[in-house]
Amino acid sequence: MKLSPLSVPYRVIERGGSIIFTAAILFSGASAAFGPAGGLVGVALVGLALLALIAYEVTYYRRFEYDMDGDTLDIRSGVVSRRNREIPLQRIQNVDISRNVVQRAIGVAAVDFETAGGSRTEASLRFVEFEEAKRLQSAVGRLKRGVDTEDAEGSTASASTELFALSPRELTLVGALSFDARVPGLLFVLLSGSVPAVTSVLPGGVDGVLLAVGIVGLALVVILVSWAGGAVAAILNYYDFRLTQVEDELQYERGLLRRYDGSIPLDKVQTLTVADDPLKRYFGYASLRIETAGYAPGAGENGSEAAVPLATRDRVFALANRIEPFGAPTFERPPKRVRGRYAFRYLLGVGVLVALLYAVNHVTTQALPWYGPLTLALLAPVAAHLKWKHRGYWLGENHVVTRNGVLRRRIKVVPYYRIQTVIDTQTVFQRRWGVATVTADTAGSLSIVGHDAAAVDVDESTAERLRTTLDTRLRESLAARRGWIDADDEAGGTPGNPDDDPSGEEGTGADTDHVGGA
Structure with a gap:
């Protein structure tokens, strides 16, 4: 069996960004090296690169074949050197299908085969028609159960039972209760250089108060941006989420900009x-x-x-x-006695934080309220409980x-x-x-x-x-x-x-x- 013919133009376009970047470098380099004729030289080089990419993708498509028999998934591929792989079906744990907006528009999908204990995807098909991807997903499950594919295709389709569907209200709650923990670190890196510049213009005598207010304001901004980023990502990720059971497999669908269809063998x-x-x-x-x-x-x-x-x-x-x-x-x-252990650990953490702030307060010129975290000590018994x-x-x-x-x-x-x-x-x-x-x-x-x-x-x-x-x-x-x-x-x-x-x-x-x- 072959990949979808549409995989050739899609893969060419997908890699076109690198050609555009290369073209900008070639144009600038050619203009400096060849003068007025440099533009033509750059166009010629970009054209050759594009032709080479098209030739590579066409050859990749022609030489890529896959097949499934009763025991293995066989994949034969390679442009410069041939590679033959046989993956036992019993090793395949999950078959995941993904499609972005463009792939859904042209009717193709990427299929990933995951195996037990693998640190990465065992095999991928880039790209097949969506109907073929769903056929492969169901065929793997049938062949693993020892059901002949031809007999199964000639019989009535397996009953599908919907176990869970995310309602619009629940999707809204997923977004509202999401928080992107990566945003605070990113903002810290981006804004760390501006803190000295801000503190240097603070008026004398009140710089400590203004700094404290600024820190609180910045923390609120970070929390708000992190929440908004997490909400948007969660809604895009779990849009139209559905979980169904087909025989002894769970199958899920989700995603707005990128649609995922996966299987979970029970x-x-x-x-x-x-x-x-x-x-x-x-x-x-x-x-x-x-x-x-x-x-x-x-x-x-x-x-x-x-x-x-x-x-x-x-x-x-x-x-x-x-x-x-x-x-x-x-x-x-x-x-119950371990609550004392937990309380001691929390009090120790508060003590370390107070000591650090006290040290910073004496080493720098900033009047930091180093004693502020002491109020957290009152919460240690509650947190321990x-x-x-x-x-x-x-x-x-x-x-x-x-x-x-x-x-x-x-x-x-x-x-x-x-x-x-x-x-x-x-x-x-x-x-x-x-x-x-x-x-x-x-x-x-x-x-x-x-x-x-x-x-x-x-x-x-x-x-x-x-x-x-x-x-x-x-x-x-x-x-x-x-x-x-x-x-x-x-x-x-x-x-x-x-x-x-x-x-x-x-x-x-x-x-x-x-x-x-x-």
């Missing part, structure tokens, strides 16, 4: 994450993230991306339970569920059979308080950056019991899953998730809290 789901923040919790909203092995759908190089960007809390948990039936967790919090309150873990029949974070709270749901390693860690400071952390490491993409499900600051005895229980349930769930799959294969059925998981003894904590709590 049998490859590693972790579900329900995320929120204080503002979302106050209004009763949350988001849902779905991780597959080594890849978060739609994330590209930017990390995990929400499968459901925003919905009511009950709606999010209902959808999460539909994907992985884990029930209603009742969290066990860390022992909230941090303790929003931590916990729960062992269900088939899943382990953990909760961590206040400003960005994550409730992570992990099936026992998806656990790769159970890690019991204890820092020097945890040892002084008699607590430890137990982590359920998975093959999900967020595990790479330390966002695994973790029971943090539990009692040492509880940590040991929890680690042993998780290890036991991991082995039992894997054995039950293998037995269930073998029995199903003998019966000629389709493998799925087993529900048989003998219960072990759960760890106990100092306090419990239900997932529905604030």
Whole structure:
């Protein structure tokens, strides 16, 4: 099979920007070297470059071929040297389709094939017709399930069930509750050079007050710009978001200027994450993230991306339970004494900040209110209590569920059979308080950056019991899953998730809290 013929002119135009930039350099250089005839020389060189680009793209199109049989995706490509690739279909985790405004207008799309554990896209098709892209997306799922493509194409289309659609009101809320954290750093770089110039013209005696007012005003501007940038990006990104289920796959569509169509195989789901923040919790909203092995759908190089960007809390948990039936967790919090540890850490941070401001106040001529942050010390006990309150873990029949974070709270749901390693860690400071952390490491993409499900600051005895229980349930769930799959294969059925998981003894904590709590 071949790429779309329209891929040739599109790729030529796509790379035309570099030719225009090169043309400007050639014109200036040719004019200096050849005088009046330099313009003609520049035009000739640009023409040759354009012809070379067209010849390259035509050759690329003619030599690029792809095909799918029952086991592999075969890609043959190369202009100067030939490259033949065979990608086992069982390794393919996700098939993502993306189209910008121009691509949608001419009816082509880019297709990316993501594999387990890959740090980058395993294979790409640039570009095929959109109907062909959707056919490839569904064909990969069918062939992985062992369904013959020709038989499937001749049969009735698979039933599609819409699980979630983002309403205009919810899209507005997604924008209103978004914040682009990259903007403050960018503005700091752009404005850092202007601060000395501003402070140098401040009148004597009141420069400290004016500087404080200016800092507050600048902070408000940064917050406003960051919020506006995050709102616009979120609305463009999640416009017309839809999540549907087609047999044993989740398929999503989203985007205004650039449209994304992706697939999430249910049998490859590693972790579900329900995320929120204080503002979302106050209004009763949350988001849902779905991780597959080594890849978060739609994330590209930017990390995990929400499968459901925003919905009511009950709606999010209902959808999460539909994907992985884990029930209603009742969290066990860390022992109450760890609140003292958290309060001490916050007070230490306040002390360091006050000391830095005091030092700056004496080294420079600016009269900074170095004592201002001392008022934050009054909030340390409150912050410590909230941090303790929003931590916990729960062992269900088939899943382990953990909760961590206040400003960005994550409730992570992990099936026992998806656990790769159970890690019991204890820092020097945890040892002084008699607590430890137990982590359920998975093959999900967020595990790479330390966002695994973790029971943090539990009692040492509880940590040991929890680690042993998780290890036991991991082995039992894997054995039950293998037995269930073998029995199903003998019966000629389709493998799925087993529900048989003998219960072990759960760890106990100092306090419990239900997932529905604030």
